[in-house]
Amino acid sequence: xxxxxxxxxxxxxxxxxxxxxxxxxxxxxxxxxxxxxxxxxxxxxxxxxxxxxxxxxxxxxxxxxxxxxxxxxxxxxxxxxxxxxxxxxxxxxxxxxxxxxxxxxxxxxxxxxxxxxxxxxxxxxxxxxxxxxxxxxxxxxxxxxxxxxxxxxxxxxxxxxxxxxxxxxxxxxxxxxxxxxxxxxxxxxxxxxxxxxxxxxxxxxxxxxxxxxxxxxxxxxxxxxxxxxxxxxxxxxxxxxxxxxxxxxxxxxxxxxxxxxxxxxxxxxxxxxxxxxxxxxxxxxxxxxxxxxxxxxxxxxxxxxxxxxxxxxxxxxxxxxxxxxxxxxxxxxxxxxxxxxxxxxxxxxxxxxxxxxxxxxxxxxxxxxxxxxxxxxxxxxxxxxxxxxxxxxxxxx
Ligand code: GDP
Ligand code: MN
Numbered sequence: 001x002x003x004x005x006x007x008x009x010x011x012x013x014x015x016x017x018x019x020x021x022x023x024x025x026x027x028x029x030x031x032x033x034x035x036x037x038x039x040x041x042x043x044x045x046x047x048x049x050x051x052x053x054x055x056x057x058x059x060x061x062x063x064x065x066x067x068x069x070x071x072x073x074x075x076x077x078x079x080x081x082x083x084x085x086x087x088x089x090x091x092x093x094x095x096x097x098x099x100x101x102x103x104x105x106x107x108x109x110x111x112x113x114x115x116x117x118x119x120x121x122x123x124x125x126x127x128x129x130x131x132x133x134x135x136x137x138x139x140x141x142x143x144x145x146x147x148x149x150x151x152x153x154x155x156x157x158x159x160x161x162x163x164x165x166x167x168x169x170x171x172x173x174x175x176x177x178x179x180x181x182x183x184x185x186x187x188x189x190x191x192x193x194x195x196x197x198x199x200x201x202x203x204x205x206x207x208x209x210x211x212x213x214x215x216x217x218x219x220x221x222x223x224x225x226x227x228x229x230x231x232x233x234x235x236x237x238x239x240x241x242x243x244x245x246x247x248x249x250x251x252x253x254x255x256x257x258x259x260x261x262x263x264x265x266x267x268x269x270x271x272x273x274x275x276x277x278x279x280x281x282x283x284x285x286x287x288x289x290x291x292x293x294x295x296x297x298x299x300x301x302x303x304x305x306x307x308x309x310x311x312x313x314x315x316x317x318x319x320x321x322x323x324x325x326x327x328x329x330x331x332x333x334x335x336x337x338x339x340x341x342x343x344x345x346x347x348x349x350x351x352x353x354x355x356x357x358x359x360x361x362x363x364x365x366x367x368x369x370x371x372x373x374x375x376x377x378x379x380x381x382x383x384x385x386x387x388x389x390x391x392x393x394x395x396x397x
Contacts, residue, residue, distance in 0.1 A: 001227045004052045006101045007241045008225030015196035017189060018219040020211070022103035024052065031077035032070050034102040046105035049076045053095040054246040056224060057087035057141070063097065066105065073102065088141075098245060106221065110214025117176055117212070118142055119190065121197040121205040124157060130197065132156040132164070132190060136176055138209035164194040178212070185218040200238065201231030250316050257309045259298060266291025268392060269314035269323040271307070273298050273332070281326045288389040290396050293320045302327055302337045308344035315351060322355050322395045324388060329362030338368035342375045355380065355395040359388040
């Protein structure tokens with residue numbers, strides 16, 4: 001589950017990570033009040049207005065703007081709230097902005113320069129250990145840094161038995177070229193950041209940029225925080241931060257029905273039991289010249305009720321031109337699934353207007369095929385993988 005920047009920053013701050021101060025606002029009036037409050041608390045004269053959507057690259061899309069007066073806070077907030085923000089990480093339609101974060105301006109001029117760094121915490125799946133990945137090239141797209149100047153990206157792997165050790169935090173500060181107060185601040189920053197990551201059961205922290213202010217403080221200016229969904233049951237406070245407006249409506253509904261569904265761009269809907277088979281089925285569709293419209297794992301009990309729920313979810317996508325059902329009958333017998341498909345189809349009356357290809361393999365596959373073939377419905381059955389692929393290709397052409 002992804003958090004908004006303002007939520008991520010609050011989480012970091014609660015673990016002692018220094019952050020750029022800010023207050024979330026739902027409209028221009030609230031933004032002006034927030035700006036006044038920040039001026040009282042921090043003395044800042046300028047403010048930054050930041051769109052709160054689950055996507056990076058907001059600055060490039062016009063979703064992060066500097067306001068040099070309260071009038072500008074008001075007009076900029078008015079422009080940003082309600083806009084469909086398009087960034088390199090959103091679709092072409094963009095993401096609707098419902099709220100902004102009003103922050104203090106922390107790039108104020110001083111005797112020494114500010115610098116921007118990149119710091120993330122994530123799991124290295126290769127070694128099974130958490131690592132801190134960091135770079136002197138903050139504020140930039142880290143993928144670009146990785147491509148053009150990979151030697152400017154460093155990693156620090158953490159032994160789960162000991163946690164992050166003090167010398168490791170110092171090495172981070174050293175590699176970032178810091179000294180004096182900024183060095184001390186950075187060791188404190190990464191230590192607190194790592195603790196926050198572990199204690200919140202997060203799967204990704206990406207802080208870009210981490211700022212060294214002109215008075216040598218180190219703080220998070222941005223925060224991308226993803227919490228591990230599997231750990232949300234023990235973080236009720238974090239689970240409550242979920243913003244359903246940021247998620248695909250179909251995916252939310254599928255989740256409520258207990259279906260594992262991911263909306264994709266293609267035209268062939270798929271209904272599969274088991275995530276591995278679902279992936280293989282998507283490959284099969286591609287090889288047959290189609291594009292999968294979704295990933296859908298109906299789970300172990302593919303009975304009529306679940307099959308019907310899955311049909312309804314798949315058919316909400318107007319792009320779907322055919323549906324491929326690929327079920328392996330291991331624990332669940334194929335004939336029961338076939339009966340489920342026939343019942344669901346009949347229940348739905350005229351709702352199904354696209355051809356359906358069913359491949360059932362495993363226990364009682366032959367009985368299942370007879371059931372489908374004699375149902376009188378517009379459903380084609382296949383036993384072999386290739387046969388199913390050929391039939392998908394035939395209905396698409
Ligand atoms: P992103 O574009 O979605 O990654 O959003 P960020 O939170 O990283 O903000 C984009 C950029 O806005 C940053 O890289 C900074 O250069 C700039 N920015 C953020 N906070 C301030 C600030 O307090 N003052 C000024 N002048 N610029 C800021
Ligand atoms: Mn950023």
